Amino acid sequence: MKSKNYIGKIKLIEKINHDVYKLDIQSSLNDCKSGQFVSVLCPNKTLRRPFSICDFDKENKILTILIKLKGEGTKYLSSLKEGDEINFIAPLGNCFEFFKDKNALLVGAGIGIAPMLFLKKEMNERNINNYLISGFKADEEVIEGSDETIVGGSVLDNIEKIIKEKNIDVIYSCGPIIVLKMLSQIAKKLNIPCYVAMERVMACSIGVCRGCIIKLVRDNKIDNFSVCKDGPVFKGEEVLWD
Ligand SMILES: Cc1cc2nc3c(=O)[nH]c(=O)nc-3n(C[C@H](O)[C@H](O)[C@H](O)COP(=O)(O)OP(=O)(O)OC[C@H]3O[C@@H](n4cnc5c(N)ncnc54)[C@H](O)[C@@H]3O)c2cc1C
Ligand code: FES
Structure with missing residues (x-):
């Protein structure tokens, strides 16, 4: 649209x-x-x-x-x-991709839970198995709506255990860049696709100013992509994190 x-x-x-x-x-x-x-x-x-x-x-x-x-x-x-x-x-921007028969893990860190709540609703409407885990620094920051909420510790602390226990086939996440980077690395190690919703300071929001560029490795070459138009959702394995 x-x-x-x-x-x-x-x-x-x-x-x-x-x-x-x-x-x-x-x-x-x-x-x-x-x-x-x-x-x-x-x-x-x-x-x-x-x-x-x-x-x-x-x-x-x-x-x-x-x-x-x-x-x-x-x-x-x-x-x-x-x-x-x-x-x-x-x-x-673009949107998350769904896979009908895959078990999905949704990870929201802090305010990054916002798009995860919508994704969960869309998955539930399509009968796609999903588990939303969210993490917040303190009790007063908690936003309701997850299957599991972690307060204080890192949302990634038990993530490998959860991925194995719940037979996760695909991961979706939004939150601080360090969480997205570490989660993408865990997903790569376990050979699971991981979709990350990225944040960048934006000026135009419509792909014109080139102010929100990130680098991706796609088809074996490094290219610039705008978070506002090509994203905000990218495959974690393609993002050049450093
Ligand atoms: C794709 C995307 C989705 C987002 N979703 C949410 C959300 O659901 N809920 C939420 O609370 N925040 C979200 N943010 C962050 C939100 O845009 C900023 O917190 C907000 O623009 C800050 O504006 P301000 O005037 O209060 O702050 P200021 O710091 O005064 O803003 C100054 C300038 O920096 C920009 N800016 C500051 N912080 C950010 C940031 N983290 N990301 C992008 N631009 C920033 C502002 O747009 C503005 O142009 C999202 C950002 C992006 C890029
Ligand atoms: S904010 Fe202008 S290109 Fe993305």
């Missing part, structure tokens, strides 16, 4: 932990997929702010995003009220 500029209305805004807000936005957007993101306009800011799609209610055309407070843009978004308008471009 082609991305477009939408003016949506806030249907619900809810504080879900000490610094994360859940925004339900109703607009005329009628389709999007997990892995994709939206780019939101904030007043007095030239650059739009990118946020993963955390849920989409097709019937009521309601899009959900989770906003973790960072700077001025996220502070503004957290101050919106029900009924306020919000200007965003959607749907942006």
Whole structure:
């Protein structure tokens, strides 16, 4: 589906932990997929702010995003009220690939859980076996919705054991780059495909400015790819991490 500029209305805004807000936005957007993101306009800011799609209610055309407070843009978004308008471009980027008969492990670290929750919902609708494990630094940072939540320790601590116990065939992840890198290395060692949703500071969000470039090794050669247009989902084994 082609991305477009939408003016949506806030249907619900809810504080879900000490610094994360859940925004339900109703607009005329009628389709999007997990892995994709939206780019939101904030007043007095030239650059739009990118946020993963955390849920989409097709019937009521309601899009959900989770906003973790960072700077001025996220502070503004957290101050919106029900009924306020919000200007965003959607749907942006590529999406996760599904495999009907494979057992999937979903790993969300911190706010990286946002696209994993949407992916889990889409897998459940297709009867694809999945297990979502998420990790947070402290109790006040926990976001609900996982099959297993780790607080304090690393989300990767028992990952090899879980992969073996649950006969995992494919991994999907979103979170800090170090988690994505280490998970991709574990997956490579175990010969399991691993899809990572990457984050980069973005300017245009539509593949024009080349500000969000990462390097991939594809077909035995190193090339530049934009996270906003070619991604944000990539195969972990292709990413040049260093
Ligand atoms: C594909 C993608 C998906 C994302 N999904 C989510 C999500 O679901 N929930 C969430 O809370 N955050 C998400 N982020 C991070 C979010 O975009 C930033 O936290 C946000 O832009 C910060 O804006 P600010 O004005 O509050 O902060 P400031 O630090 O004031 O921002 C200054 C500039 O840096 C950019 N920037 C700062 N941090 C990031 C970052 N981590 N990634 C990209 N750009 C950044 C801002 O867009 C802005 O242009 C995502 C980022 C990307 C690239
Ligand atoms: S942000 Fe401009 S090319 Fe990706």
